[in-house]
Amino acid sequence: MTTSVQIEEREMTQCAKAEMSGRQTMSAAHVFGYDLASASRSLAMPMVFVVDEDVAVRESLDLLIRGQGWKPETFASAQQFLNRPRPLVPSCLVLDVSISGFHGLELQKRIAIERAETPIICVTSQADVSTTVQAMKAGALEFLTKPFDDDELLNSVREALEHSRVILAHEAEVQTLRDRYASLTRREREVLALVAAGLLNKQVGGELGISEITVKAHRGQVMVKMKADSLADLVRMAARLGLPHPHLCSDHYGSATRHFHHDLQELSRRDPLTNLGRQ
Secondary structure, three states, rough: OHHHHHHHHHEEEEHHOOOOHHHHHHHHHHHHHHHHHHHHHHHHOEEEEEOOOOOHHHHHHEEEEEEHOOOEEEOOOHHHHHHHOOOOOEEEEEEEEOOOOOOHHHHHHHHHHHOOOOOOEEEEEOOHHHHHHHHHOOOOOOOEEOOOOOHHHHHHHHHHHHHHHHHHHHHHHHHHHHHHHHOOOOHHHHHHHHHHOOOOHHHHHHHHHHHHHHHHHHHHHHHHOOOOOOHHHHHHHHHHOOOOOOOOOOOHHHHHHHHHHHHHHHHHHHHHHHHHOOO
């Protein structure tokens, strides 16, 4: 009698045959998909938002920002800015923290939560130590006192836009990984979790009650669907997704798990985006 395990092995053996051709096309898709997406983001014009009650300041900064090839949008109130949808391009906010109606520091804290991809440059004509400290603690990238030097502001804006670009790229990458992970079957997700935890194919099979050849086939499908170029690449993806550590029932995985955590620490040290995704 053909058992369910034998049926699964037969089906997965057929899937394994497609792994090589899938991996061959994966490299091209990886190159074109990622590079084209990156190119699209890089071609998008960065946006610089200005919230200031002084119309003269808004008009002056509008001209200054346009002169750098960025797209400015100015607002006379904090609420006007909050009513604007989040942009999908690198952006930053030049905020007068002394604005009335909605305390600038309150707005800053709200933006830090709701729009983390938009760094804030605080400006004011009435600077004091307490306000400056509060703004910097709340995550302001820079705090400038009016009248400020144009070059000083522009340098701060460049830094803020680069920071925004990094955050958006990381968010896009993590979302891509989430989409790929969603395409995995339940069994493939189980295999991924165990492989990422450092278990060998035979150990994974023991945990799931399937043969080693079936594990290899599932693992091959995971590599293809996740578009991983290597095991190290797959482990890095699992770390960025924040996959929970699996509950294992056997005793032979201890050494492998310790090696996995050591490797993960190395990946985190070399790849700051791994840590960024956990913050």
